[in-house]
Amino acid sequence: MKAAVIVFPASNCDRDLKVALTQAMGREPDMVWHGESELPETDLIAIPGGFSYGDYLRAGAMAANSPIMREVVKRAEGGTPVLAICNGFQIATETGMLPGALLRNAGQKFVCRDVDLLVTSQNERFVGCFEQGEVVRFPVAHHDGNFYADEDKLNELEAEGQVAFRYVTPDGEQTAEANPNGSLNNIAGIYNKAGNVLGLMPHPERLISDELGGTDGKRFFDHLVNSIV
Amino acid sequence: MKARVYISLKNGVLDPQGKAISHSLQGLGFNSVLDARQGKTIDLDLADMDRDAAAAEVEKMCQQLLANTVIENYSIEMLD
Numbered sequence: 001m002k003a004a005v006i007v008f009p010a011s012n013c014d015r016d017l018k019v020a021l022t023q024a025m026g027r028e029p030d031m032v033w034h035g036e037s038e039l040p041e042t043d044l045i046a047i048p049g050g051f052s053y054g055d056y057l058r059a060g061a062m063a064a065n066s067p068i069m070r071e072v073v074k075r076a077e078g079g080t081p082v083l084a085i086c087n088g089f090q091i092a093t094e095t096g097m098l099p100g101a102l103l104r105n106a107g108q109k110f111v112c113r114d115v116d117l118l119v120t121s122q123n124e125r126f127v128g129c130f131e132q133g134e135v136v137r138f139p140v141a142h143h144d145g146n147f148y149a150d151e152d153k154l155n156e157l158e159a160e161g162q163v164a165f166r167y168v169t170p171d172g173e174q175t176a177e178a179n180p181n182g183s184l185n186n187i188a189g190i191y192n193k194a195g196n197v198l199g200l201m202p203h204p205e206r207l208i209s210d211e212l213g214g215t216d217g218k219r220f221f222d223h224l225v226n227s228i229v
Numbered sequence: 230m231k232a233r234v235y236i237s238l239k240n241g242v243l244d245p246q247g248k249a250i251s252h253s254l255q256g257l258g259f260n261s262v263l264d265a266r267q268g269k270t271i272d273l274d275l276a277d278m279d280r281d282a283a284a285a286e287v288e289k290m291c292q293q294l295l296a297n298t299v300i301e302n303y304s305i306e307m308l309d
Binding site: 065103182 | 245246295
């Protein structure tokens with residue numbers, strides 16, 4: 001299996017993603033610079049977290065218009081799986097690959113901590129390793145993670161089963177206290193309509209060994225790689 | 230040719246910065262403040278060209294990059 005990690009100026013989780021993917025795949029992913037207009041043949045595209053272009057204008061706005069993203073959007077439309085984490089999620093909404101937008105956190109503060117997430121929809125490729133309704137733990141680290149979509153779009157996402165993860169208590173309850181950023185319906189991650197693009201604010205690549213505090217992320221990447229191979 | 234683009238969050242979109250501004254103003258005793266919304270302006274310096282053509286070009290810039298129409302409204306003012 002081959003994977004490609006897209007690297008923008010001021011991406012800062014690209015190397016974490018490389019480590020997570022290398023651990024799962026047994027080979028290194030291609031690291032593809034944003035200025036490239038050609039994407040190598042790949043079975044998975046990963047868009048990493050960070051602060052591409054310094055979050056100028058809006059988080060993800062500049063990166064969404066960089067040359068490589070035209071190719072990424074084309075591949076996504078062709079069915080290639082895309083994993084968009086944190087700033088990657090912001091970039092994916094800015095390109096229109098995913099609906100909605102990510103606003104400034106409701107509490108105005110940068111939030112950096114582990115969160116409990118309810119696996120909301122069953123998408124075999126991305127979360128087949130988790131039971132539907134299972135609570136998993138990944139860290140968040142963001143200033144603009146407040147998911148917003150207008151009422152019609154939000155209802156559509158819910159009705160179509162496109163909500164991937166929600167912020168919950170460790171017992172799986174969806175409460176305001178468990179929501180770190182004010183996201184509508186506690187949404188932490190969504191799929192596109194076709195189910196081949198997953199965007200999420202939390203960072204599965206940061207919990208891939210016991211030394212890092214947990215292995216829910218390792219389960220996630222091991223399964224993702226196995227389901228694509 | 231100069232153009233000014235005003236960008237604001239749509240009604241109903243939470244604006245935490247605007248909220249913080251209105252709280253601060255109220256804290257300073259400006260009790261007339263009921264709410265505040267924060268936006269941004271972008272001043273563009275354009276090559277000399279037909280005014281309508283320039284306006285159409287700026288409109289395209291707003292659609293493609295300057296505004297995210299999922300959450301933002303924009304308006305364009307052509308100057309001089």
